[in-house]
Amino acid sequence: MLRKVMSTPLHVGAPNFGDMARFTERVAAIYDNRWLTNDGPFVREFEERIATIAGVKHCVAMCNATVALEILIRAAGIAGEVIVPAYTFVATAHALQWQQITPVFCDIEPDNHTINPSEIERLITPRTTAIIGVHIWGKSCNVAALKAIADRRNLLLMFDAAHAFGCSHGGRPIGGNGLAEVFSFHATKFLNAAEGGAVVTNDDELASKMRLMRNFGFSGYDNVIYIGTNGKMNELSAAMGLTSLESMERFLAVNKRNYEAYQTALTGLPGISLIDYDNSEQQNYQYVVLDVSPSCPLSRDQLVQVLHGENVLARRYFFPGVHKMEPYRSFYPNAGLLLPVTERVVEQVLVLPTGTTVSEEDISRIGQILGWAVSNSDRLCQELPKTIPPGCSMQLKEHAVDA
Ligand code: T4K
Numbered sequence: 543m544l545r546k547v548m549s550t551p552l553h554v555g556a557p558n559f560g561d562m563a564r565f566t567e568r569v570a571a572i573y574d575n576r577w578l579t580n581d582g583p584f585v586r587e588f589e590e591r592i593a594t595i596a597g598v599k600h601c602v603a604m605c606n607a608t609v610a611l612e613i614l615i616r617a618a619g620i621a622g623e624v625i626v627p628a629y630t631f632v633a634t635a636h637a638l639q640w641q642q643i644t645p646v647f648c649d650i651e652p653d654n655h656t657i658n659p660s661e662i663e664r665l666i667t668p669r670t671t672a673i674i675g676v677h678i679w680g681k682s683c684n685v686a687a688l689k690a691i692a693d694r695r696n697l698l699l700m701f702d703a704a705h706a707f708g709c710s711h712g713g714r715p716i717g718g719n720g721l722a723e724v725f726s727f728h729a730t731k732f733l734n735a736a737e738g739g740a741v742v743t744n745d746d747e748l749a750s751k752m753r754l755m756r757n758f759g760f761s762g763y764d765n766v767i768y769i770g771t772n773g774k775m776n777e778l779s780a781a782m783g784l785t786s787l788e789s790m791e792r793f794l795a796v797n798k799r800n801y802e803a804y805q806t807a808l809t810g811l812p813g814i815s816l817i818d819y820d821n822s823e824q825q826n827y828q829y830v831v832l833d834v835s836p837s838c839p840l841s842r843d844q845l846v847q848v849l850h851g852e853n854v855l856a857r858r859y860f861f862p863g864v865h866k867m868e869p870y871r872s873f874y875p876n877a878g879l880l881l882p883v884t885e886r887v888v889e890q891v892l893v894l895p896t897g898t899t900v901s902e903e904d905i906s907r908i909g910q911i912l913g914w915a916v917s918n919s920d921r922l923c924q925e926l927p928k929t930i931p932p933g934c935s936m937q938l939k940e941h942a943v944d945a
Contacts, residue, residue, distance in 0.1 A: 548853035552895040552904060555730030555857075558793045559898070560785035568781035577777060580757070584780035589740070591787055592725070595708070596717025598742045600749035603775040604756055607704045607726035607739030611637035613773050614722050614741045615672075617751040618698055622669035627657040628865045628877065628884045630676040634702045635864045638674075646670070647865045647874070649881045655679065655817070655831075655891075658883070659687035663695075672698035675720075679829040680732070681819065682711035685719045692720075700724075707733050708790065710824035717742040727783055732797070732828040733790060735783030738775050793898065797827035800896040800905060804830050807909025811916055813838025814845075829859075830894040833887075839919035842892050843930045848915045848922065849894075854908055857893045858930075 568584065577583065585603050593601035604610040615624075615637060624638050628647035635645040649661045655678045662673065673692055675683035683701065692699035699719075703709075704726035706716040717723050722745065727738030743749055751768070754761055759770030775783075786793075801819070808816055817831040834842040842858065849856040863884050864870060865877035878885050894908060915922060 548904065548907065551853045551855050552900060552908075553855050554859075554893050554895050556895065556897055556899040557729045557734050558732070558786065558789070558796075560782075560787075560789040564788060565781060565785040568785065569778070572777050572781060579774055579776040581774070582777040582780070584777045584784060585775050588735070588775070588780040588783045588787075591784065592707075592740055593717075593742060595715060595787075596723075596725075596742045597715045598717045599744045599746070600742065602741045602743075602749055602752045602756065603780065604739045604741065604773040605775055605779075606728065606737050607702075607724050608633040608637055609756075609771065609773040610724045610739035610741050611674075611702060612640060613752050613755045613771065614700060614724060614748075615643065616641060616769075617748055617755055618672070618700070618721060620672045620698060622671045623667060624672045624674055625657075625662055625665050625670060626674045626864075627676050627678075628863050628881050629655060629860060629887055630678060630702065630864060631704065631860055632864050632867055633704075634674060634676055635870060639869065644669070645864075645870070647870070647877050647881060647884075649883045650678075650887065651684070652883050652887075653817075654681050654684075655887060656681060656683040657688070659684050659691060661880075662688075662691050666695055666697070670695070670697060672700065674700050674702055676702040676704075677706035677709065677711075677716060679817070679819075679831055680706045680709040680716075680826050682706065682709065682716060682719075682823065685711055689720070704728075704731070704739075705828065706826070707731065708794065708824065708826040713823070715824070718744060721745060722748060727779070727786075732793060732826040733783070733786045735775070735779040735786065738779045738783055740775075794826060796898050797896055798825075799902065800900055801827045801830060803902045803905040804894065804896075804909075807905050808832070808912065811838075811909075811912055814912065814916075827896070830896045831859075832892040832894065834890050834892055839916055840922060840926075841928045842890055843928060844922060844926045845892060845912065845915060846930060847926050849908070849911060852911050854895065854911065856895070858888075859891060859893045861888045861891075862932075863888045 589601040623644045701723040703723040722743035727735035755770040756773030759768035819825040
């Protein structure tokens with residue numbers, strides 16, 4: 543009997559926690575200092591540590607990566623149209639649209655899931671000012687090809703590196719590519735500050751402009767010199783981020799161990815493959831991503847239903863593609879015609895839980911659940927809808943399978 547193999551739910555994105563005693567020491571220091579936000583000592587320390595790890599001159603910490611993207615876009619003077627992949631978290635596009643800049647959706651590379659440089663040129667118009675690549679799953683974009691296009695066409699180039707803290711490209715830490723890169727330190731990320739983000743850059747002028755913009759545009763007391771917003775990271779988040787940083791090696795070791803355990807557990811499942819990482823680069827292995835091809839006897843959505851029924855809360859990131867979310871779906875109803883790879887990938891990707899809450903034993907059970915599902919596919923295909931309706935709740939209703 544397979545039902546409820548997992549007694550407690552396993553979440554994709556369950557946070558990795560650093561040492562609680564170290565965090566509470568820092569909280570005690572915050573109480574002593576009576577300093578909670580506005581460029582406090584922990585934020586400064588966090589920025590220094592991140593800049594060092596990323597190998598860049600400046601880290602400007604923010605309240606989250608979405609606001610960090612918005613501030614970077616504004617500080618860099620971007621306007622008009624910007625080319626972005628359609629296969630990303632919706633924040634990449636929203637950070638543009640929020641400021642009346644048009645995201646133009648580009649297709650992705652079939653294996654790497656990153657923006658396809660050979661699709662970019664035909665999307666460039668006189669209004670195009672920039673390209674934003676996304677290092678999805680921590681897998682780096684083809685930076686050299688993007689840079690060549692950006693240089694040739696006089697466009698700015700920057701990266702949404704929300705997934706890619708601790709990863710490398712060309713043997714160098716992600717952080718120094720293009721004009722700037724943006725990390726997320728959200729709870730679900732490899733390194734978390736509960737909520738948090740940062741722009742990293744080697745550009746002195748851009749960094750000081752972003753520091754002002756994240757603080758309402760204040761340059762000293764009473765002197766506002768730009769339009770700004772409140773994008774500041776607070777001291778509690780920085781304390782959490784610093785504590786997470788102390789455990790970064792452990793998080794990496796666990797994620798790598800889990801990834802390898804999944805490689806073993808998923809061997810031989812028809813039509814199901816684990817996307818691979820380039821082992822010549824540093825990876826954080828924060829995402830365990832399956833490709834469920836049409837040769838699998840169950841659809842991706844049917845597997846999600848089986849897994850949820852067993853308390854394994856797998857996700858369909860980034861379904862249905864940003865171009866099919868509002869307002870983009872209404873603006874560009876035919877965008878999918880230019881995005882065949884994205885349209886295929888959003889139907890096939892399934893993300894499984896990993897991180898410090900997931901053991902090798904859990905992974906072997908997840909392998910057993912998937913093995914059981916494919917060997918009972920005839921019955922399951924009759925009982926489970928092929929697709930999950932939009933807007934369903936996080937944990938799908940228990941499916942009607944009696945093993
Ligand atoms: N660019 C890219 C490419 C991104 O992926 C993201 C964020 C951004 C930009 C923007 O970064 P931030 O502004 O967030 O810093 C989650 C995250 O909220 C989001 O940060 C992340 N990407 C995205 C990939 O995942 P949802 O809609 O999946 O969140 P939710 O609430 O469903 O949580 C995900 C899973 O994590 C659940 O299974 C539950 C688990 N969880 C979550 C939280 C918050 C926990 O176990 N504990 C927790 O505290 O978006």
